[in-house]
Amino acid sequence: MMSLSKPFTIINFIFLSNLLVSPTLTLSQCRDSCGTIPINYPFALDDGCGAPQFRHMFNCSTDLFFLTPSGSYKVQSINYDKKTIIVYDPAMSTCSILQPHHDFLMTDIQSALIPPTSDTVFALLNCSIDSPVLNHYSYLCFNFSSHSCDELYGSCNAFRVFHLAANTTSPPCCFTGYDTVKFMSMNVLDCTHYTTVTNTDGLRGIGPLDWVYGIKMSFAVPDSGCERCVQSGGTCGFDTETEGSLCLCSSSSNYTRECAVGSFTAGANGVTSSILLQAFFVIVLIYQLFCPL
Structure with missing residues (x-):
């Protein structure tokens, strides 16, 4: 001994x-950033980190992406104090570029936990006169900050093609909220394209060329x-x-x-x-x- x-x-x-x-x-080993964007609770990049409700919703390659059934949306910023996140759809049409139309889809869990905010407006463009949002569901369309369809078609090079194709008056459009596109696809809405604009409460008197295009979403911390x-x-x-x-x-x-x-x-x-x-x-x-x- x-x-x-x-x-x-x-x-x-x-x-x-x-x-x-x-x-x-x-x-x-829980990564705390992706590029310049900090990753804090409840979000995470690694399985087992963050809150389980937000599991598998984010991916980090060179940039941070929010993952939904309709695609990957680049995260532009996360404000943990205001509990908001702004994402951008790289396949979405904007005032300067027209792209093939597609739907914006979220899972039921995502829609409940991290829905688009009320000051995010979905502009449905080049709608048919038979579109449900112009007939039975016309109440889903609203005016935001005194902007009009003619303003969009006239100011934006990307959307001017709709006005030219119509030959006479501009085709109808509809400013609406997320719930409309949540329950009706673009085919059902009978509109060929859409764009989204954030912070719409502060866009009175500001033309479409200077709008902030993207989707702002809110989240709660469990x-x-x-x-x-x-x-x-x-x-x-x-x-x-x-x-x-x-x-x-x-x-x-x-x-x-x-x-x-x-x-x-x-x-x-x-x-x-x-x-x-x-x-x-x-x-x-x-x-x-x-x-x-």
């Missing part, structure tokens, strides 16, 4: 017990004790099988609330540490009693 050069003291005991029970506080986890040095995440909330503290230690050094109550790792500490304490007592120096 190896002999010790000096007796154990309370200092020795505290030092060795800390080695046993203190988890390594190396943060889990109340899962994340703040407590972050304050303890952890990263908020979840179990990928059960989707139960976790505080990701290290590569080997995950807890349900916070990363507490030497915690004996949060998870299996804490229980193991507690058993080891008790065993070590017994060994020290036996040594002091039967192996005096």
Whole structure:
């Protein structure tokens, strides 16, 4: 049996017990940015990070993209204070470019958790006179900031082709909200193209050439004790099988609330540490009693 050069003291005991029970506080591998855009809770890029409600909604290549059934939408900015995110559809028509029409689709979960805001307007262009939004559902169309269809067709090079093709009056258009395109496809709406404009409350007197094209969405942050986890040095995440909330503290230690050094109550790792500490304490007592120096 190896002999010790000096007796154990309370200092020795505290030092060795800390080695046993203190988890390594190396943060889990949850990326916190994509390009210049910070990635904070509830969003995440890596599975098991962030809130499970937003699982698999984002992808980071060279840029950050919001993923929906209708495509990938480039994220232009995320405002965590105002809880808004602005995305841009690279396949969407704007005042300067006309592209093949397509639908904007979101899953039911996305529509509930991160819907377009009320100050995002969908402009349905080149509609047929038989379009439902010009007949039975005409109440879905509204005037925003005193802008008109003729203004869009006359000011935008990309949309002027609709006016020229009509030969006489400009074809109908419809300014509407997200719920319209959520429940009716472009084929049902009988409009060939659409564009979206954000911050429409501040566009009175501003022409289409200077509008901000894109889709602003709002989100809520789930109340899962994340703040407590972050304050303890952890990263908020979840179990990928059960989707139960976790505080990701290290590569080997995950807890349900916070990363507490030497915690004996949060998870299996804490229980193991507690058993080891008790065993070590017994060994020290036996040594002091039967192996005096």
